[in-house]
Amino acid sequence: MPERKFTVKPSLTTRGLSPENQETPLEYLQTDAMNNYQFFRRNHFDYPSLNQANYRLLFGGLIKRPLSLSLQDLSRFPAKTLKVALECAGNKRGHFEPKTYGEQWGKGAISQGYWRGVPLAHILDLTGFSSHAAEVVVKGYDHGVRKGSEKNETYARSLPLEKALHLDTIIAFEYNGQPLSYKHGYPLRLIVPGWYAMASVKWVRQISVIGTSFKGAFQTNDYMYYPSQETDEGAFPVTELNVNSTIQTPLDMEVLDGSRHCIRGIAWTGKGMITRVEISLDNGESWLDADFHPPASSYEWVSWQYVWNPGKSGEYSILSRATDSIGRTQVRKAFWNRKGYGYNAMDHVRVFVY
Amino acid sequence: MPERKFTVKPSLTTRGLSPENQETPLEYLQTDAMNNYQFFRRNHFDYPSLNQANYRLLFGGLIKRPLSLSLQDLSRFPAKTLKVALECAGNKRGHFEPKTYGEQWGKGAISQGYWRGVPLAHILDLTGFSSHAAEVVVKGYDHGVRKGSEKNETYARSLPLEKALHLDTIIAFEYNGQPLSYKHGYPLRLIVPGWYAMASVKWVRQISVIGTSFKGAFQTNDYMYYPSQETDEGAFPVTELNVNSTIQTPLDMEVLDGSRHCIRGIAWTGKGMITRVEISLDNGESWLDADFHPPASSYEWVSWQYVWNPGKSGEYSILSRATDSIGRTQVRKAFWNRKGYGYNAMDHVRVFVY
Numbered sequence: 001m002p003e004r005k006f007t008v009k010p011s012l013t014t015r016g017l018s019p020e021n022q023e024t025p026l027e028y029l030q031t032d033a034m035n036n037y038q039f040f041r042r043n044h045f046d047y048p049s050l051n052q053a054n055y056r057l058l059f060g061g062l063i064k065r066p067l068s069l070s071l072q073d074l075s076r077f078p079a080k081t082l083k084v085a086l087e088c089a090g091n092k093r094g095h096f097e098p099k100t101y102g103e104q105w106g107k108g109a110i111s112q113g114y115w116r117g118v119p120l121a122h123i124l125d126l127t128g129f130s131s132h133a134a135e136v137v138v139k140g141y142d143h144g145v146r147k148g149s150e151k152n153e154t155y156a157r158s159l160p161l162e163k164a165l166h167l168d169t170i171i172a173f174e175y176n177g178q179p180l181s182y183k184h185g186y187p188l189r190l191i192v193p194g195w196y197a198m199a200s201v202k203w204v205r206q207i208s209v210i211g212t213s214f215k216g217a218f219q220t221n222d223y224m225y226y227p228s229q230e231t232d233e234g235a236f237p238v239t240e241l242n243v244n245s246t247i248q249t250p251l252d253m254e255v256l257d258g259s260r261h262c263i264r265g266i267a268w269t270g271k272g273m274i275t276r277v278e279i280s281l282d283n284g285e286s287w288l289d290a291d292f293h294p295p296a297s298s299y300e301w302v303s304w305q306y307v308w309n310p311g312k313s314g315e316y317s318i319l320s321r322a323t324d325s326i327g328r329t330q331v332r333k334a335f336w337n338r339k340g341y342g343y344n345a346m347d348h349v350r351v352f353v354y
Numbered sequence: 355m356p357e358r359k360f361t362v363k364p365s366l367t368t369r370g371l372s373p374e375n376q377e378t379p380l381e382y383l384q385t386d387a388m389n390n391y392q393f394f395r396r397n398h399f400d401y402p403s404l405n406q407a408n409y410r411l412l413f414g415g416l417i418k419r420p421l422s423l424s425l426q427d428l429s430r431f432p433a434k435t436l437k438v439a440l441e442c443a444g445n446k447r448g449h450f451e452p453k454t455y456g457e458q459w460g461k462g463a464i465s466q467g468y469w470r471g472v473p474l475a476h477i478l479d480l481t482g483f484s485s486h487a488a489e490v491v492v493k494g495y496d497h498g499v500r501k502g503s504e505k506n507e508t509y510a511r512s513l514p515l516e517k518a519l520h521l522d523t524i525i526a527f528e529y530n531g532q533p534l535s536y537k538h539g540y541p542l543r544l545i546v547p548g549w550y551a552m553a554s555v556k557w558v559r560q561i562s563v564i565g566t567s568f569k570g571a572f573q574t575n576d577y578m579y580y581p582s583q584e585t586d587e588g589a590f591p592v593t594e595l596n597v598n599s600t601i602q603t604p605l606d607m608e609v610l611d612g613s614r615h616c617i618r619g620i621a622w623t624g625k626g627m628i629t630r631v632e633i634s635l636d637n638g639e640s641w642l643d644a645d646f647h648p649p650a651s652s653y654e655w656v657s658w659q660y661v662w663n664p665g666k667s668g669e670y671s672i673l674s675r676a677t678d679s680i681g682r683t684q685v686r687k688a689f690w691n692r693k694g695y696g697y698n699a700m701d702h703v704r705v706f707v708y
Contacts, residue, residue, distance in 0.1 A: 008366035008374045011366045011368055011376060012373060013367045013368065014367065014381070017362050017363070018362070027368070047362075099607055099704070100607070101608070102609065103705045104605075104606060104607055148708045182360065253453055253454070257499075350453070352455045
């Protein structure tokens with residue numbers, strides 16, 4: 001007789017396989033660090049091949065002392081551990097109206113856990129850099145033909161010097177106390193807390209200081225907000241996370257009994273801290289405060305809840321709205337942009353109580 | 355160093371966990387039999403516990419010779435193997451406009467493979483039945499509180515005598531040559547080819563012949579088409595599969611290069627055979643025949659394809675439309691019904707060619 005197995009667990013939701021793009025199911029978005037296999041996967045290209053045995057991280061450009069570090073060299077620098085939520089700039093793209101092209105991400109292109117690494121500032125302190133330095137370009141091993149282009153390109157992103165030198169911008173080598181997995185950037189991944197995750201370059205190959213504004217395709221073509229359908233007018237770069245919240249339970253269009261329910265979710269922001277999460281049970285007419293514990297750091301999300309006794313049967317339109325310490329708050333309709341980045345309208349689910 | 359793993363495979367898409375409802379990703383909908391782990395999971399209740407060692411299938415009601423069969427007893431009857439696609443009645447519910455309550459299934463609440471079992475007719479031939487027999491009720495081991503109700507109910511469905519006695523209505527004990535898995539009804543599952551999968555009762559406990567029309571909740575409350583939002587007027591039962599088709603590639607809102615692409619998908623029907631699958635590349639203005647091999651049986655889907663050279667860049671609205679041998683064809687807008695069953699509008703994806 002076959003073994004009796006009743007295990008019920010959620011799976012990553014596939015948005016694409018070549019390259020691999022799979023999102024985290026809502027059940028896994030928890031207060032604690034998420035397991036590696038629960039973490040959303042977002043790739044621009046196929047997984048790269050890299051020579052692990054001879055791996056060295058190269059530093060170049062406008063630095064005073066060129067440097068090449070083995071993993072062992074890197075381990076001699078002082079390291080720090082940060083709990084950071086990474087959110088894909090396209091998270092919730094599928095919610096835009098009108099629709100925008102690209103992976104139709106739901107609410108699960110976000111995950112969090114503990115990243116341990118060396119502040120980039122420590123290494124740039126050692127190399128020194130020219131007074132003409134303006135940006136730091138971080139290049140990965142992943143490459144291929146970018147969608148919308150004909151040529152072979154390598155994934156690369158730059159940071160303004162100030163962000164690159166922020167002591168929480170780290171070159172990470174561990175996730176939750178283990179070496180990074182290949183799928184999440186082994187051996188080294190840049191972690192840029194507070195920015196959308198396109199900045200957190202995986203499989204880091206080379207770091208260069210430049211004196212100009214970097215013009216890579218993933219910075220000047222993709223990961224730009226284009227407010228117009230027709231032209232590129234008014235375009236500006238995707239950088240910091242918007243203030244945002246997600247309702248995990250109940251699910252959209254769920255049927256519920258009339259008993260007590262816990263409305264539950266997460267809220268996060270790229271700057272400052274989450275200071276308030278509100279729930280509306282009447283489609284925005286009135287608002288109620290949800291409960292949450294203040295986060296230990298501003299780079300992780302808060303898990304909030306609101307205990308609800310529906311009372312009478314019927315349809316309910318439930319909204320969530322987060323506010324952060326710099327006064328940003330979610331609005332009803334997301335800022336539409338042609339490539340579908342940074343969706344942060346109030347979350348919205350409809351339920352029927354019988 | 356960690357082991358190097360670049361395996362990329364799709365996951366089931368979670369729609370709910372309690373009870374477990376997960377759908378098959380489009381990549382797994384293939385011409386061949388699908389593996390057990392690729393098969394969509396649709397449950398009304400938590401997985402049941404059942405006494406495997408003393409398992410017996412009971413026959414009762416208006417039969418002449420009451421019967422109780424062990425699995426070994428059942429294995430002495432002549433068995434047959436059928437390739438059957440099972441489709442949840444709620445497949446594509448998430449596509450209805452306006453939305454309907456319930457699991458928001460995408461296009462993956464359908465799967466197919468080889469089911470082996472004993473025709474129910476053989477057993478009813480042995481028991482005999484009264485001339486007053488009208489329906490055959492099949493009851494599973496799964497039970498619990500049904501959504502929209504307060505009381506504990508057991509999953510049960512009836513078939514009209516004619517369908518119950520059809521030689522392809524089988525009590526299945528194997529899937530793809532292996533004993534059924536627990537999640538898909540071990541040890542015995544009724545398989546009703548041509549009907550939506552709510553008729554294919556899992557974990558079969560008892561089969562009864564009755565002289566009336568069965569009034570179980572999964573037959574008179576759920577699995578009814580309610581054409582009106584407000585009243586139950588005009589309601590009629592969900593039975594046979596509608597003619598239908600699904601585009602697997604490209605994905606909705608995908609960005610494609612201008613090279614040759616294979617538009618690919620499946621088509622199926624509950625009565626007769628698929629005789630034609632057409633593609634429109636201009637949102638329904640003109641239609642082109644897709645290629646497919648005639649299926650070996652009318653219970654499996656056909657896999658179709660159309661090779662497309664987009665030629666010029668821009669937006670394309672792609673439709674698929676299947677027609678069956680009894681003259682049914684897909685229309686542009688699905689028949690809306692309050693509980694969201696039987697969605698079978700033409701499938702529709704939009705792509706951008708650069």
